[in-house]
Amino acid sequence: MKNLVIKTVNLTKKYGDFTAVKSLNLEIYEGEFFCLLGPNGAGKTTTFLMLLGLTRPTYGSAWIYGHDVTKNPLEAKKRVGFVPEVPGLYDDLTARENLVFTAELNGVPKGIREKRIMDLLEKVDLKEWADVKVGKFSRGMKQRLAIADALIKEPKVLILDEPTAGIDPKGSEEILSLLEILSKNEGITILMSSHLLHYVERYGDRIAIMSRGEIVAMGEPSSLIKGESVIELNLKEIDNLLVSELGGIKGVKEVRREGNKIIVLAGKDIRKEIFEVISRRGDKVSGVSFAPSLEKIYAKYFKEEKA
Ligand SMILES: Nc1ncnc2c1ncn2[C@@H]1O[C@H](COP(=O)(O)OP(=O)(O)OP(=O)(O)O)[C@@H](O)[C@H]1O
Ligand SMILES: [Mg+2]
CATH class of the missing domain: 3.30.70.980 (YebC, transcriptional regulation domain)
Structure with a gap:
């Protein structure tokens, strides 16, 4: 039996009278590539923010590797890398400089910093671009760099909010196959959101469809x-x-x-x-x-x- 990595029980978020996420029950296992699919306003980002301890659930609970995200947020967060919808990269710094900055913030020891950064740039296929300012990057390249940035602290879980939004089909394929490699070869658990079905159906181990705060269907891509x-x-x-x-x-x-x-x-x-x-x-x-x-x-x- 595989390790349970992300678990939510009746996870709910209300904004006043409005329920953005309704009694969500999820179980995601180690190394799984899980896609949360849903139209605008479905509640995908709100779900992620709760898992990341960035917004408090109104009811219910969530755990990452058994750590309650509200009671023990630091332990939970340590294990999670997050790629937000609009990655916070500095356009006037190079790819390498951006990663050095994040490595410093995360306390990566100086002696191993340079190697880890170059390995990551290689992994996301940006090694040749290491010393180019990020302002010159395409959106797909920026998104790949954001993934490297989230991997600096060597998380066991990667949460990505619409990583293919606004990126052309070729760039999207590159991102999705990179995520697939991370989950299959490195056992990183991937949870990503998307509102495009046809991109995720060939990737991902499981897909959940969310609408108005609720999961309305869940299954393996073959049932798509x-x-x-x-x-x-x-x-x-x-x-x-x-x-x-x-x-x-x-x-x-x-x-x-x-x-x-x-x-x-x-x-x-x-x-x-x-x-x-x-x-x-x-x-x-x-x-x-x-x-x-x-x-x-x-x-x-x-x-x-x-x-
Ligand atoms: N801070 C907030 N205050 C009030 N309502 C909010 C807040 N954040 C989100 N909402 C509402 O909650 C609902 C779910 O929003 P959420 O951003 O989670 O959806 P989403 O699935 O990520 O959509 P998108 O595809 O547009 O990113 C939306 O109706 C949104 O307007
Ligand atoms: Mg969103």
Whole structure:
């Protein structure tokens, strides 16, 4: 079992009568790349600010590596690097000088400072730009430097608020693949927000869709496959023939087996066809759930929010 890194229980933030984040329950594990997706005003930034101890929850609690973010903020914060929506970099300093400044602030010992900075610049692919003033950088480069900046204190968790906002597709890909490498190769837990579904669907281990302060859907990116529905069947026993029979139903895009569960992704509602197969075969089904795909849910909430 993987380490639980971020946990929230009924985390709530109210501004007067308005509830920006409503009873949020999240569990994020070590090395996970977790995307919080939601339209403007959904409550993403407010959630992050609470996790970072920068704003107090109205109710509920949050822990990072078991440290309560309100009761023990310093212990929690020590382990978290934050990349805000608008990174606080100095345009008139070079990339290296910016990182030296942050390293000093974080008390990185002088003897190891230079090496850590050059390693980080290499990691974010800015080594050749080390001595160029940040004012000359593209937005994508600035964002990558901001990631290096957040990594100076060697955090175990990285929280990024819309790291691809305003960055072109190529720059966004570079950022997302960098984050993927950090989570996969270094075991850093990544929590990022975005309001663009199509960028995050190919990255990330899990995606949660937030709307009006609440998580309305959560799942793995595979359930984002374009389509109408995701059907989960819990069975006493699974045989491969059933998997292939379900795969043969018209409209099915993917059939996946997870333990004693079968997950069927389909381009339309095929519940009836599935039940026909199962009742003919006499499989013992102990549970069924049906949900629209995350893509559908996202489209629905995004439209509502815009309207
Ligand atoms: N300090 C504040 N005072 C009052 N309302 C606030 C405050 N901060 C945020 N809100 C409100 O809380 C809601 C959630 O805001 P939040 O910034 O968390 O959303 P978001 O998902 O980050 O949106 P965006 O995609 O625009 O960054 C919004 O309706 C916002 O207006
Ligand atoms: Mg925000």
